[in-house]
Amino acid sequence: QSVLTQPPSVSGAPGQRVTISCTGSSSNIGAGYDVHWYQQLSGTAPKLLVYGNSNRPSGVPDRFSGSKSGTSASLAITGLQAEDEADYYCQSYDSSLSGSVFGGGTKLTVL
Amino acid sequence: QLQLQESGPGLVKPSETLSLTCTVSGASITTTSFYWGWIRQPPGKGLEWIGSIYYNGNTYYNPSLKSRVTISVDTSNNQFSLKLSSVPAADTAVYYCARHFRAGYNNLGYFDFWGQGTLVTVSS
Numbered sequence: 107q108s109v110l111t112q113p114p115s116v117s118g119a120p121g122q123r124v125t126i127s128c129t130g131s132s133s134n135i136g137a138g139y140d141v142h143w144y145q146q147l148s149g150t151a152p153k154l155l156v157y158g159n160s161n162r163p164s165g166v167p168d169r170f171s172g173s174k175s176g177t178s179a180s181l182a183i184t185g186l187q188a189e190d191e192a193d194y195y196c197q198s199y200d201s202s203l204s205g206s207v208f209g210g211g212t213k214l215t216v217l
Numbered sequence: 218q219l220q221l222q223e224s225g226p227g228l229v230k231p232s233e234t235l236s237l238t239c240t241v242s243g244a245s246i247t248t249t250s251f252y253w254g255w256i257r258q259p260p261g262k263g264l265e266w267i268g269s270i271y272y273n274g275n276t277y278y279n280p281s282l283k284s285r286v287t288i289s290v291d292t293s294n295n296q297f298s299l300k301l302s303s304v305p306a307a308d309t310a311v312y313y314c315a316r317h318f319r320a321g322y323n324n325l326g327y328f329d330f331w332g333q334g335t336l337v338t339v340s341s
Contacts, residue, residue: 108263140320142327144264151313151331152256152264163329195264199325205277206254206317206325211263 109134110196110209117215118186126212128179128196134207136177139199143172143181146193146211155194156181183214191216219243221314221332229308229339235301239314239332246295247272253297254317254328255288257310265310269317269325270297277325304339311336 111129118124128141135141141159144152154163156172159179171182179198183190196209225237239253246253254269268278270288278286287300301308311334318326 139324140326144328151334152328153331154327154329157318157327157329197264197266197327199320201323203280204323205279206266206269208256208264208266 108210109200109203109207110198112194112196112209112212114210115213115215117217118183119217120186120188122186123182123184124186124214125183126181126194126196126214128181128209130177130179130198130200132177133202134177134198134200135174135179137201139201141172141174141179142197143170144195144197145190146195148192152195186216188216190214219316219330221316221330223312223314223332223335225335225337227336227338229304229337230341231305231339232303235299235304235308235337235339237299237312237314237335237337239297239299241295241297241316244316246290246297247292250319252277252317252319252325253290254315255299256313256315256328256331257308258313258334259307259310267299267301267312271319306339309337309339 143156145155146152159174160172252269255267290297313334314332315328316330320326
């Protein structure tokens with residue numbers, strides 16, 4: 107059971123928009139700690155996609171965007187492409203655990 | 218360009234100690250803005266943060282693993298290491314090292330650079 111809750115899977119057709127939710131609690135997201143998102147392509151290491159709730163590292167397309175409200179955060183992907191098929195993870199800090207926590211991951215399937 | 222590389226045995230016997238080292242190149246491990254962390258991923262499962270260390274030796278550990286984990290840093294060789302004791306088969310995973318942004322007092326941020334990962338199998 108992960109501290110941050112994500113849907114196990116989402117899917118969308120090429121060109122569509124999908125969102126992935128990440129639900130936390132008052133000791134992590136709700137306490138104001140930043141949420142970060144990672145993309146993990148099959149067989150590779152995770153890659154930082156969004157940091158500080160809504161910031162993109164250099165080289166990440168603006169099709170990827172993050173937002174946060176209350177005890178939840180979301181990753182939106184617009185103009186879905188076949189290459190976006192991957193696992194996505196959210197991550198934050200939890201004050202009760204005094205450490206970093208990950209969501210359980212969401213598998214994105216491009217139909 | 219910053220690079221991290223994990224090294225260590227790929228096979229560990231149950232009840233023994235898993236030991237891995239991460240070698241950092243392209244940046245100094247003594248940078249004040251970052252911790253250095255370990256994350257693992259069991260086959261077919263999600264990511265689990267193990268712990269992180271600052272260049273001065275300050276550490277954060279996952280409470281669920283804290284009794285078995287030791288992370289240390291070797292600034293002279295730009296490396297940091299993980300030891301996980303009394304391993305059961307459930308510790309079989311790909312182990313990643315990563316640079317961990319120091320978000321502030323009692324706050325850890327994102328992992329921006331990752332090693333490629335190394336599979337450690339716990340089996341007799």
